[in-house]
Amino acid sequence: MNDQYFMDLALTLAKSVSGQTNPNPPVGSVVVKDSQIVGLGAHLKAGEPHAEVHALQMAGEKAKGATIYVTLEPCSHHGRTPPCADLIIEKELSRVVIATTDPNEKVAGKGIERLRNAGLQVDVGIRKEEAQHVNKQFFHFIEHKTPYVTLKSATSLDGKIATVSGESQWITNEEAREDVHFYRHTHDAILVGVNTVIKDNPSLTTRTPLGGKNPTRIIMDTHLRTPLDANVVTKDDAPTWIVVGNQVSPEQKEPYLAYPHVEIIQLEESSIQVKTLLKALANRKVMSLFVEGGAEVNGSFLKARAVQQIITYIAPKLIGGKGAPTSIGGDGFANLSDSLELSIISAEKMGTDIKIIAEPKTI
Numbered sequence: 001m002n003d004q005y006f007m008d009l010a011l012t013l014a015k016s017v018s019g020q021t022n023p024n025p026p027v028g029s030v031v032v033k034d035s036q037i038v039g040l041g042a043h044l045k046a047g048e049p050h051a052e053v054h055a056l057q058m059a060g061e062k063a064k065g066a067t068i069y070v071t072l073e074p075c076s077h078h079g080r081t082p083p084c085a086d087l088i089i090e091k092e093l094s095r096v097v098i099a100t101t102d103p104n105e106k107v108a109g110k111g112i113e114r115l116r117n118a119g120l121q122v123d124v125g126i127r128k129e130e131a132q133h134v135n136k137q138f139f140h141f142i143e144h145k146t147p148y149v150t151l152k153s154a155t156s157l158d159g160k161i162a163t164v165s166g167e168s169q170w171i172t173n174e175e176a177r178e179d180v181h182f183y184r185h186t187h188d189a190i191l192v193g194v195n196t197v198i199k200d201n202p203s204l205t206t207r208t209p210l211g212g213k214n215p216t217r218i219i220m221d222t223h224l225r226t227p228l229d230a231n232v233v234t235k236d237d238a239p240t241w242i243v244v245g246n247q248v249s250p251e252q253k254e255p256y257l258a259y260p261h262v263e264i265i266q267l268e269e270s271s272i273q274v275k276t277l278l279k280a281l282a283n284r285k286v287m288s289l290f291v292e293g294g295a296e297v298n299g300s301f302l303k304a305r306a307v308q309q310i311i312t313y314i315a316p317k318l319i320g321g322k323g324a325p326t327s328i329g330g331d332g333f334a335n336l337s338d339s340l341e342l343s344i345i346s347a348e349k350m351g352t353d354i355k356i357i358a359e360p361k362t363i
């Protein structure tokens with residue numbers, strides 16, 4: 001047995017609650033005494049006990065003299081729950097193993113300092129990269145004060161998202177399409193352009209075999225062309241925010257007031273700039289955004305370089321056609337040197353299809 005073994009379990013617990021702890025990070029914790037696991041836990045929901053509290057509750061008396069593993073530095077400030085650093089001290093543990101420190105500069109290192117001042121041995125950095133990956137949405141939001149953006153495309157082998165006649169359902173297979181819903185569950189909001197609403201009339205809800213959290217639906221719709229009979233308007237299984245430009249009149253907005261779950265966010269500018277949109281979403285505590293296209297919307301996010309993760313599903317079929325749309329439209333980059341350089345994080349078979357996860361190369 002070693003520290004990595006127990007931290008891997010804590011990371012598995014943290015990964016398992018991805019998407020349900022927002023706006024808090026997903027955290028996992030394991031308590032070990034004489035190489036025996038005596039307690040484990042994860043933060044299940046914002047406002048409820050932190051992972052350490054659950055793990056220490058399970059450990060009971062065995063916590064005394066034990067080691068606690070936690071994927072993120074224990075909190076030292078009074079949030080909606082008392083500080084975990086104080087609880088660890090109170091329960092008289094002897095050692096704390098932390099994967100990564102808190103990115104929030106206000107609290108970073110304070111929990112560690114308090115634990116060390118109380119005489120506990122504190123080791124930091126076991127499985128640090130993995131823990132930062134589990135918290136990537138939360139860390140990005142804290143550091144940049146703007147949502148973590150995942151751009152998703154589903155294309156044929158020749159990069160098309162529809163035929164020249166506009167037919168698109170379906171290009172990728174059942175398994176790949178179900179996989180998309182996992183990302184809907186783990187992101188606070190999902191965004192599409194109004195052309196996708198007009199063409200596909202999507203519901204944009206999370207439909208995995210066991211359900212899942214529905215993301216807030218965001219429609220990029222500069223001139224407010226979202227049809228009143230669209231699913232995103234008539235169905236209230238998730239909030240719908242329609243983002244419009246400053247030329248939309250009160251009269252145009254009035255009919256949408258009949259739908260309580262629909263809100264119109266009017267920006268100061270005539271055409272929606274991605275950066276302005278993201279700021280407005282961050283102000284509404286949207287920490288993560290899943291962009292499902294279409295091509296023009298994807299093009300605007302690419303041009304703004306406002307993408308942290310790219311998920312592409314590729315089906316083994318050729319569609320062709322000069323006029324058939326590809327996954328990223330817009331103006332694009334004239335010079336190769338301006339193209340967005342990526343690192344391929346993973347490439348895996350998904351039934352007959354391929355799923356590729358990529359991230360922009362860190363500059």
Ligand SMILES: Nc1c(/N=C/[C@@H](O)[C@H](O)[C@H](O)COP(=O)(O)O)[nH]c(=O)[nH]c1=O
Pocket residue numbers: 153154161168169170171172176177180196200201202203204205292293313
């Ligand atoms: N055409 C395809 C997709 N198309 C994605 C969007 O254009 C659809 O409007 C959206 O997924 C519909 O959302 P729903 O109503 O909630 O199911 N996405 C995919 O993964 N594979 C495809 O072959």
